[in-house]
Amino acid sequence: MKLVLGTTWLVGLPLTFIGAGVLKWPIEIVYVLYLxxxxxxxxxxxxxxxxxxxxxILINASIPQNGSPGEKTHTTEKTTGS
Incomplete structure (x- = not known):
């Protein structure tokens, strides 16, 4: 998503605006700038x-903070004989 937003707002739209709005180039060249x-x-x-x-990125996102992947943590509860 960052890739799409970054290239759209930092590359595609500024080049299109400069080509069409500032330099008044023909639509074919402006389209190439957009591409x-x-x-x-x-x-x-x-x-x-x-x-x-x-x-x-995928591997780091799947490793839990407390251990290795696939490692299960168990909690034990003590029961009292009442």
């Missing part, structure tokens, strides 16, 4: 995949 957002998403996504960063 640069997709190119950036593809490059960033490829490098995340290539360097296995997405695996580290």
């Amino acid at each position: 640069s957002e997709e190119v950036m998403k593809t490059m960033i996504g490829y490098f995340r995949y290539r360097f296995h960063r997405w695996q580290h």
Whole structure:
């Protein structure tokens, strides 16, 4: 989600605004500027995949703070014979 928001607001929309609003370029060139957002998403996504960063994020999110994955913690309650 951060990737989509970042590329949209930091790459796609500013380039589109500059091309259309400031430089008054034709719609075909403005559309190519807008598509640069997709190119950036593809490059960033490829490098995340290539360097296995997405695996580290998934693994770190699944490990509990108190132990290793799959380790169960049991609580024992003492019963009193009344």
